[in-house]
Amino acid sequence: EVQLVESGGGLVQPGRSMKLSCAASGFTFSNYGMAWVRQAPTKGLEWVATISYDGSSTYYRDSVKGRFTISRDNAKSTLYLQMNSLRSEDTATYYCTRVRGARPHYFDYWGQGVMVTVSS
Amino acid sequence: DIVMTQTPSSQAVSAGEKVTMSCKSSQSLLYNENKKNYLAWYQQKPGQSPKLLIYWASTRESGVPDRFIGSGSGTDFTLTISSVQAEDLAVYYCQQYYNFPRTFGGGTKLELK
Numbered sequence: 001e002v003q004l005v006e007s008g009g010g011l012v013q014p015g016r017s018m019k020l021s022c023a024a025s026g027f028t029f030s031n032y033g034m035a036w037v038r039q040a041p042t043k044g045l046e047w048v049a050t051i052s053y054d055g056s057s058t059y060y061r062d063s064v065k066g067r068f069t070i071s072r073d074n075a076k077s078t079l080y081l082q083m084n085s086l087r088s089e090d091t092a093t094y095y096c097t098r099v100r101g102a103r104p105h106y107f108d109y110w111g112q113g114v115m116v117t118v119s120s
Numbered sequence: 121d122i123v124m125t126q127t128p129s130s131q132a133v134s135a136g137e138k139v140t141m142s143c144k145s146s147q148s149l150l151y152n153e154n155k156k157n158y159l160a161w162y163q164q165k166p167g168q169s170p171k172l173l174i175y176w177a178s179t180r181e182s183g184v185p186d187r188f189i190g191s192g193s194g195t196d197f198t199l200t201i202s203s204v205q206a207e208d209l210a211v212y213y214c215q216q217y218y219n220f221p222r223t224f225g226g227g228t229k230l231e232l233k
Contacts, residue, residue: 044225045170045215045227047224050222106160106215107160108172111169113169
């Protein structure tokens, strides 16, 4: 059974940093691209970043480019999101997702999500 | 960026009813080389994570009931639920994966009439 378990969220002040982790199990982690998708309270879904299966390619939405870094450790089957210079508009539930497809494409499994609140 | 527009934003339905919802993209999601539409649909029930329902616009994910039907091509897409069940009450999102940034529609919320 595919499982994605996020951790590392909480309350953080504007301008500070936070690192999210996602522990994956139930599949060969190194064969799949991975991504982070967020959802602000009572809002819709917003793609944040994607990383290829081997970590060689990364993609970011413009609003987080230069502030967030997606990375992975295939030996530990773990995905990360380092978030720097956090802003109030980054407040959201962050979902770790597995991405299916070579390019990669759509999100076929989602974690339960971790809440990040940016506030003073 | 490709803008995804979903209508209606909410819809009140009764059990057993046929439901259709629309998703329109600001540019074509049809890739000419493989004739595939780069569009997925997700279901998010209250308090839960989203779940993949449909990909390539019309391919049902394994385990998804066959009452969920995806159709359309180019810029116009539809998700149909042939006979709504109580457990289908949720928000439905479309998403394009034709290019980056990946973008979602604003969602269609199905509510009980």
